[in-house]
Amino acid sequence: MITVNTISQCKQALGITLRPVGLIPTMGSLHEGHLSLIRAAKKDCQSVVVSIFVNPSQFGPNEDYQSYPRDIEGDCALLEKEGVDILFAPTAAEMYTFGHDTWVEVGSITERLEGKARPGHFRGVATIVLKLFNIVNPDTAYFGQKDAQQALVIKKMVKDLDINTNITVMPTVRSQGGLALSSRNQYLSESGRITASAIYQSLKLAEDLYEKGQVNAGFIKDLMRDILNNAGAKIDYISIATADTLEELEIISQKALVSLAVYIGTVRLIDNILLG
Amino acid sequence: MITVNTISQCKQALGITLRPVGLIPTMGSLHEGHLSLIRAAKKDCQSVVVSIFVNPSQFGPNEDYQSYPRDIEGDCALLEKEGVDILFAPTAAEMYTFGHDTWVEVGSITERLEGKARPGHFRGVATIVLKLFNIVNPDTAYFGQKDAQQALVIKKMVKDLDINTNITVMPTVRSQGGLALSSRNQYLSESGRITASAIYQSLKLAEDLYEKGQVNAGFIKDLMRDILNNAGAKIDYISIATADTLEELEIISQKALVSLAVYIGTVRLIDNILLG
Numbered sequence: 001m002i003t004v005n006t007i008s009q010c011k012q013a014l015g016i017t018l019r020p021v022g023l024i025p026t027m028g029s030l031h032e033g034h035l036s037l038i039r040a041a042k043k044d045c046q047s048v049v050v051s052i053f054v055n056p057s058q059f060g061p062n063e064d065y066q067s068y069p070r071d072i073e074g075d076c077a078l079l080e081k082e083g084v085d086i087l088f089a090p091t092a093a094e095m096y097t098f099g100h101d102t103w104v105e106v107g108s109i110t111e112r113l114e115g116k117a118r119p120g121h122f123r124g125v126a127t128i129v130l131k132l133f134n135i136v137n138p139d140t141a142y143f144g145q146k147d148a149q150q151a152l153v154i155k156k157m158v159k160d161l162d163i164n165t166n167i168t169v170m171p172t173v174r175s176q177g178g179l180a181l182s183s184r185n186q187y188l189s190e191s192g193r194i195t196a197s198a199i200y201q202s203l204k205l206a207e208d209l210y211e212k213g214q215v216n217a218g219f220i221k222d223l224m225r226d227i228l229n230n231a232g233a234k235i236d237y238i239s240i241a242t243a244d245t246l247e248e249l250e251i252i253s254q255k256a257l258v259s260l261a262v263y264i265g266t267v268r269l270i271d272n273i274l275l276g
Numbered sequence: 277m278i279t280v281n282t283i284s285q286c287k288q289a290l291g292i293t294l295r296p297v298g299l300i301p302t303m304g305s306l307h308e309g310h311l312s313l314i315r316a317a318k319k320d321c322q323s324v325v326v327s328i329f330v331n332p333s334q335f336g337p338n339e340d341y342q343s344y345p346r347d348i349e350g351d352c353a354l355l356e357k358e359g360v361d362i363l364f365a366p367t368a369a370e371m372y373t374f375g376h377d378t379w380v381e382v383g384s385i386t387e388r389l390e391g392k393a394r395p396g397h398f399r400g401v402a403t404i405v406l407k408l409f410n411i412v413n414p415d416t417a418y419f420g421q422k423d424a425q426q427a428l429v430i431k432k433m434v435k436d437l438d439i440n441t442n443i444t445v446m447p448t449v450r451s452q453g454g455l456a457l458s459s460r461n462q463y464l465s466e467s468g469r470i471t472a473s474a475i476y477q478s479l480k481l482a483e484d485l486y487e488k489g490q491v492n493a494g495f496i497k498d499l500m501r502d503i504l505n506n507a508g509a510k511i512d513y514i515s516i517a518t519a520d521t522l523e524e525l526e527i528i529s530q531k532a533l534v535s536l537a538v539y540i541g542t543v544r545l546i547d548n549i550l551l552g
Contacts, residue, residue: 007438101384102402102436107377126378127437134438160378161403162283162410 001080003087007095007135010088014136017085018046023138023165025129028052028089029069029183030078033173037142038082040170049136050079051088053095058124069186088136095131103127106153106160112246113239114149114270117261122153129154133165140166144173146180148257148272149246172271174200180271187267195264198231203273206240206258210275215252228262236261236268243274252276277356279363283371283411286364290412293361294322299414299441301405304328304365305345305459306354309449313418314358316446325412326355327364329371334400345462364412371407379403382429382436388522389515390425390546393537398429405430409441416442420449422456424533424548425522448547450476456547463543471540474507479549482516482534486551491528504538512537512544519550528552 004010014021022041026034034050041048052075059065072089079087103123109115110122133141143151151169158167173181178200179193188196202224209220217240228235241248243255252275259272280286290297298317302310310326317324328351335341348365355363379399385391386398409417419427427445434443449457454476455469464472478500485496493516504511517524519531528551535548 097435100436101382102433103381103383104437105379105381107379109377131438134440137440157378159373160376161380162407164410164413 001076001084001087003076003089005088005090005094007090010086010090010135013086014049017049020045020139021047021049021136023132023136023141024048024050025132025141025143026050026052027054027068027183028075029071029186030075031173031181031183033144033146033181035078035082036170036173037144038079038084040168041140041142042083044140044168047085048083049086049088049138050084051090051132051136053088053090053092053128053132055095055124055128056092057096057127058121060118060120063118064184069183088132095128104130104157104161106157109149109156109246110153112149112241113237113259114261115153117236122150125150126153126157130157130161130163133163138165140168142168142170145169145274146172146182146271148259152244152246178204180269182269184267184269188264192264192267195232196269198227198233199260199262199269199271201231202227202238202260203258203271207273207275210252217249217252217256220252220258224258224260228260232264234263236263240275243276277352277360277363279352279365281364281366281370283366286362286366286411289362290325293325296321296415297323297325297412299408299412299417300324300326301408301417301419302326302328303330303344303459304351305347305462306351307449307457307459309420309422309457311354311358312449313420313446314355314360316444317416317418318359320416320444323361324359325362325364325414326360327366327408327412329364329366329368329404329408331371331400331404332368333372333403334397336394336396339394340460345459364408371404380406380433380437382433385425385432385522386429388425388517388524389513389535390537393512398426401426402429402433406433406437406439409439414441416444418444418446421445421550422448422458422547424535428520428522454480456545458545460543460545464540468540468543471508472545474504474509475536475538475545475547477507478503478514478536479534479547483549483551486528493525493528493532496528496534500534500536504536508540510539512539516551519552 002013022045024037104126115122155167177197206220221238238260243257255276261270278289298321300313380402391398453473482496497514514536519533531552537546
């Protein structure tokens, strides 16, 4: 594996790389969720590039940018083992040079759910992903369904801006109890992990109810809320929305995304499940 | 010359095109200013692509989108003569599909001068240029110094988003009286053309004063204002600003852009000159 830290080194390394190229943009602290993206890229592509960049512009002023878990050595070992070709791990100063002032805004889909809870988050995500696409010029980029709205925002940006990269979204990887893998799970205490198991239970309940014919979104959300409250999770939002544009549904009459954000103590976690 | 009207046709035509590729994005109604860009591209590049697209998103609601001069047949004849390889002339529905919602914002440089006078203008410009870059993937794109702020905005976007396209800016082409060529000059009456000649006179005065040692921007702008007022032009703005970031200068202590926008009757014209 070649590790590069600057944009020009990255472009140089890519100059001698076989196509198609797959890119997995990450913020590091890699887990099996990331590895599933890498393995999908290894299958599809001649060369696999992973970026590790904790992107300051997608964190709010009171969020966990400073404390976000970082483990570049552990990550490198994992990436070597997976047979990744290029690791691109730039600094913030490399990606945002002095006076950086250009931003990509993806409109109404970014104003809902995570975008509403985290103003400016998707502006930061869209901008850094576009920059990475311009630097790496990947044939395909891989994202996880765990960040469902992020995947929709990226797909929308790619379509609206005629970007020449295919977007592949891979299923959420879960631990045995159903907890979606996330770098932020490291923050959880033992008891926090038990509380967090209510997240998947509430999503599975929604799925079960829907499969049994329940299409009243309010009814389903009330029962999800009960499970989460009883477990001691603090609900940020629970949403049942159209799976493509994330417009809230009262009646589940089309493919829907059930998504939620909760706090377990100070740790904010998100998860989702698709219906239909 | 191959003429294509859809994005997929354009990409297909580009698939069999020799590199480097030069792109000249235009809104049509071509004049010698555009042709100077094409000739520069012909010199530098193996293949030359011209786009003609009157971009609705860069016009304000009370601006001249509907009446903007269009002459696709005349344009085609000119482009054939210049030896252009591909003409990309899409419809608005092709470039902005239903639900288009992604925009590029280039920040503070777009809030001044033309950006201040025409809110949203540069958002439309930056977005369509990025789309054209993604569709054509040019090695070099050519812009005219006549739209000085536009050229700076595009350069800033290219730098901030790591876009793999060189930007070449070519000098303003002027008619014998000094009037900068512009598709909007067609709107001028005979007497309007005489009034408009004051634009270049005022810019030349600024240059003369600066070359004689005058560095007081306010003093220079006052005299420019007199010339324009006396000729019967209605001044929208006169600016003397840093040539790179367009911050207004009181004392011309560095490379500066003298720029202005005036109305000749209902016709809005812009022009500029560099000092230092």
